[in-house]
Amino acid sequence: MAVVRRTDTGQGAPICLEGVCPVEDAETLASLILEDRTAPVDWTACTRMHTAVYQVLLRLRPSVLGTCGDPFVVRWLARLGPG
Amino acid sequence: MNDLLEQFLVETRELVQSATEDLLALEASPGDADIVNRVFRAFHTLKGSVGLFDYPPWLALLHAAEDGLSAARAGTLAVDATLVDLALETLDATARWADAVETSDALPGAAATEADALAGRYRSLLSRRPETPASDAAPLPEWASRLAGSLIDLGEKPMTAVRYRPHGDCFFAGDDPLGLVRKVPGLLAVSVEPGAPWPLDEEFDAYICNLDITLLTDASRAEVDTAFRLVRDQVTTVDMPAVDARTVLGGANLANAPAFGSVVVAILAEQVRVLATAGDADTDAGRLEACAQAAANALRSAGRAGDAERCALALENGAGGLREAIKAILASPSTAASATNAGEVPEVSEPAGVDAARTLRVDAGRVDALVSLIGELIVSRNALGHLAMRAEAGEDAATLARAIREADANIGRLSTTLHRSAVSFRLMPLSQVFRRFARPVREAARGLGKEVILDIAGEDTEADRGIVENLFEPLLHVVRNAVDHGLEDAGTRRRGGKPGAGRIRIEGGQDSDGIVVSVSDDGRGIDPAFIRRRAVERGLRSPEAAAALDDAAVIDLIFAPGFSTAESVGALSGRGVGMDAVRVAAERMGGRVSVESRVGLGTTVRLHLPRTIALARVMVVGAGGETYGIAMDAIVEVVRRPRTGIHAVGGGNAMVLRGRTVPVVRLGALVGQKRLPIVDLDALLLVVRAGAEAVALEVDRFEDRIEAVLRPPSGLVGTVPGVAGTTLLGDGRVLLVLDPASMLGAEPTAARPPREER
Numbered sequence: 001m002a003v004v005r006r007t008d009t010g011q012g013a014p015i016c017l018e019g020v021c022p023v024e025d026a027e028t029l030a031s032l033i034l035e036d037r038t039a040p041v042d043w044t045a046c047t048r049m050h051t052a053v054y055q056v057l058l059r060l061r062p063s064v065l066g067t068c069g070d071p072f073v074v075r076w077l078a079r080l081g082p083g
Numbered sequence: 084m085n086d087l088l089e090q091f092l093v094e095t096r097e098l099v100q101s102a103t104e105d106l107l108a109l110e111a112s113p114g115d116a117d118i119v120n121r122v123f124r125a126f127h128t129l130k131g132s133v134g135l136f137d138y139p140p141w142l143a144l145l146h147a148a149e150d151g152l153s154a155a156r157a158g159t160l161a162v163d164a165t166l167v168d169l170a171l172e173t174l175d176a177t178a179r180w181a182d183a184v185e186t187s188d189a190l191p192g193a194a195a196t197e198a199d200a201l202a203g204r205y206r207s208l209l210s211r212r213p214e215t216p217a218s219d220a221a222p223l224p225e226w227a228s229r230l231a232g233s234l235i236d237l238g239e240k241p242m243t244a245v246r247y248r249p250h251g252d253c254f255f256a257g258d259d260p261l262g263l264v265r266k267v268p269g270l271l272a273v274s275v276e277p278g279a280p281w282p283l284d285e286e287f288d289a290y291i292c293n294l295d296i297t298l299l300t301d302a303s304r305a306e307v308d309t310a311f312r313l314v315r316d317q318v319t320t321v322d323m324p325a326v327d328a329r330t331v332l333g334g335a336n337l338a339n340a341p342a343f344g345s346v347v348v349a350i351l352a353e354q355v356r357v358l359a360t361a362g363d364a365d366t367d368a369g370r371l372e373a374c375a376q377a378a379a380n381a382l383r384s385a386g387r388a389g390d391a392e393r394c395a396l397a398l399e400n401g402a403g404g405l406r407e408a409i410k411a412i413l414a415s416p417s418t419a420a421s422a423t424n425a426g427e428v429p430e431v432s433e434p435a436g437v438d439a440a441r442t443l444r445v446d447a448g449r450v451d452a453l454v455s456l457i458g459e460l461i462v463s464r465n466a467l468g469h470l471a472m473r474a475e476a477g478e479d480a481a482t483l484a485r486a487i488r489e490a491d492a493n494i495g496r497l498s499t500t501l502h503r504s505a506v507s508f509r510l511m512p513l514s515q516v517f518r519r520f521a522r523p524v525r526e527a528a529r530g531l532g533k534e535v536i537l538d539i540a541g542e543d544t545e546a547d548r549g550i551v552e553n554l555f556e557p558l559l560h561v562v563r564n565a566v567d568h569g570l571e572d573a574g575t576r577r578r579g580g581k582p583g584a585g586r587i588r589i590e591g592g593q594d595s596d597g598i599v600v601s602v603s604d605d606g607r608g609i610d611p612a613f614i615r616r617r618a619v620e621r622g623l624r625s626p627e628a629a630a631a632l633d634d635a636a637v638i639d640l641i642f643a644p645g646f647s648t649a650e651s652v653g654a655l656s657g658r659g660v661g662m663d664a665v666r667v668a669a670e671r672m673g674g675r676v677s678v679e680s681r682v683g684l685g686t687t688v689r690l691h692l693p694r695t696i697a698l699a700r701v702m703v704v705g706a707g708g709e710t711y712g713i714a715m716d717a718i719v720e721v722v723r724r725p726r727t728g729i730h731a732v733g734g735g736n737a738m739v740l741r742g743r744t745v746p747v748v749r750l751g752a753l754v755g756q757k758r759l760p761i762v763d764l765d766a767l768l769l770v771v772r773a774g775a776e777a778v779a780l781e782v783d784r785f786e787d788r789i790e791a792v793l794r795p796p797s798g799l800v801g802t803v804p805g806v807a808g809t810t811l812l813g814d815g816r817v818l819l820v821l822d823p824a825s826m827l828g829a830e831p832t833a834a835r836p837p838r839e840e841r
Contacts, residue, residue, distance in 0.1 A: 026290065029289070030287065052290060058275065076264075076273035077273065
């Protein structure tokens with residue numbers, strides 16, 4: 001539904017995850033992170049994260065902003081957040 | 084029925100078919116890892132698609148089957164006849180249930196019991212193998228203890244540890260592994276780690292799953308299994324009993340930790356303890372019942388209906404009996420589960436859904452061709468409108484007539500082509516029916532203790548659906564005969580210098596505009612002398628007539644009705660049970676059957692069948708005041724002869740045609756018309772084939788020659804012998820199309836037409 005976006009093109013602008021992030025978002029997210037390794041990921045608006053999206057975060061370890069909006073991630077997986 | 088279900092049924096049938104073939108192939112070469120793999124995948128896919136619907140017993144059965152095959156694939160379970168038979172039975176059940184679901188949207192009533200019995204047999208196969216099952220409680224694998232160690236508060240409750248290592252391509256299969264984890268109730272800890280070291284940044288593919296998920300839950304094993312039911316091959320589950328049930332149980336042997344949750348174990352153990360303490364006689368009966376009930380409930384909750392039943396039954400044997408029963412279940416739960424049910428596979432009485440509608444799969448190219456033809460047809464139709472305008476404008480009749488004729492020819496050509504391409508939709512390959520023979524042949528051979536190698540060739544040959552689907556039964560008859568009577572037993576074969584295993588070849592092929600399906604064996608062949616003798620015994624031919632027939636004609640007698648009966652002819656004849664049924668079936672499809680045999684070398688039965696139910700060319704003839712059609716295929720030639728050339732011979736009339744005597748029969752007499760005075764000097768004769776003979780059919784008029792789609796006889800007409808079908812004439816009249824061969828040949832003696840005097 002909601003995809004991975006970048007609010008502006010400036011260096012270091014956060015990448016936002018919004019709403020339900022399906023498997024398709026994984027690749028977009030990965031390429032955005034790889035494009036600009038300084039950009040943090042804002043996951044506060046993400047309500048549900050697909051495994052593939054989580055795997056991207058786990059692998060690339062960007063810095064994350066705030067608390068994830070997906071309660072499952074917060075409860076069980078948040079320790080893997082800020083890398 | 085919704086699309087998903089429809090697709091599911093189509094797919095299920097295909098999978099059942101291919102898995103059956105693979106299983107049979109597996110039996111021949113048990114070590115073939117590729118085939119084991121294919122069978123496993125077929126069951127895995129079946130399970131996956133059944134899992135999309137709500138048929139719990141079916142899913143449970145396929146689960147069990149998958150477990151068994153997974154063990155076979157891993158090499159921990161031998162691929163032997165037991166496993167193959169069991170898997171085949173599972174496929175049988177699956178096929179039946181697919182039919183039931185198609186007709187009634189539900190599984191047959193007995194499905195649950197049957198599934199339970201079959202699943203139990205898989206479990207007992209698995210429990211027989213030496214390896215301790217993965218569910219063995221001790222020692223805990225390293226990952227599980229690590230996970231447990233991460234818990235701050237190790238509760239008193241028993242726990243289940245799960246390790247889930249999703250396949251690398253699971254995202255493509257639509258899996259969301261964490262999505263499954265979300266559904267696990269009672270989570271205590273979750274850990275997600277890379278399954279293998281991460282690749283470099285540039286090589287990282289977001290769509291390849293490389294995760295090793297471990298989790299702890301206080302949910303029962305059954306609940307965990309439910310959550311992961313579709314990915315069971317990727318999951319390892321370990322019970323982590325908090326209170327060790329073993330200590331409670333005392334004497335009962337728990338060396339093999341049961342496959343159900345420790346809560347169930349605890350309940351069962353408690354019942355054993357209660358039963359062991361002696362009470363007074365009054366309370367004992369009640370207590371006994373309560374114990375049995377508690378144990379049965381616990382077992383049912385763990386999905387062990389069979390064991391629950393066993394407890395209920397053991398109740399009749401008193402406290403001791405019940406205690407022993409529960410102990411036995413505790414000691415070897417999987418073996419016990421199967422023992423109660425294995426013997427009683429229930430009969431299935433639900434309708435098999437024979438007439439259920441099937442989906443037709445059509446090559447897209449054929450549809451495209453049809454669409455473009457229809458486009459042309461529309462253009463041609465527009466031309467008609469234009470013609471009408473020209474007529475209204477007063478164009479002269481001759482020019483118009485020519486133009487109309489042209490348009491007619493054009494539309495005629497298009498409609499013929501359209502018909503042909505529509506008919507081609509119905510073409511299907513013979514492989515659809517050929518592939519079904521592997522099992523019957525195997526079973527027939529096994530039943531008779533013979534070894535048979537089945538060869539199949541030409542299965543790409545295509546024919547109309549109606550033909551292909553009706554081919555199975557007659558062909559099965561022929562094939563069974565070949566196995567039963569045609570092939571000798573291995574000893575006899577070896578003495579005759581043949582290999583011990585008999586060979587049966589089913590072959591399809593084109594034959595002018597029809598197809599030929601042949602069944603050959605390399606057996607003993609048919610002995611003409613025996614057939615002669617038998618034909619005389621059965622009163623089919625007089626001894627003289629039998630002696631006069633040549634060997635080929637004699638062998639052809641095996642198709643005569645009444646030639647063979649149920650009494651055993653096998654030992655001497657080579658074959659012969661019910662071959663007349665085969666001939667009838669072939670003729671009903673508009674074909675014929677022939678046989679060729681050489682003593683000691685084998686027999687070949689050929690079915691010659693039309694390829695399509697095509698446009699039939701029909702000759703319209705008059706007899707008396709009525710009009711009949713006769714299929715052009717049946718007509719050998721049309722002749723006009725002076726009546727003086729027809730002579731009364733014996734009981735009927737005959738004439739000499741090209742040096743051969745041909746019986747002459749009036750069509751009017753055949754269809755039961757009153758005899759009308761003959762006025763013409765010349766007789767109009769249609770020479771038709773009737774069996775091996777030629778017969779001249781005398782008609783009063785030739786009216787027309789048409790191309791028509793024959794409707795098969797049905798309803799009232801269907802019961803009348805000698806009617807090939809009906810069609811509509813241009814003026815709307817219904818034309819009965821006759822089948823002279825069956826009118827003349829149906830009953831060789833009784834149905835002979837009445838004598839005519841001339």
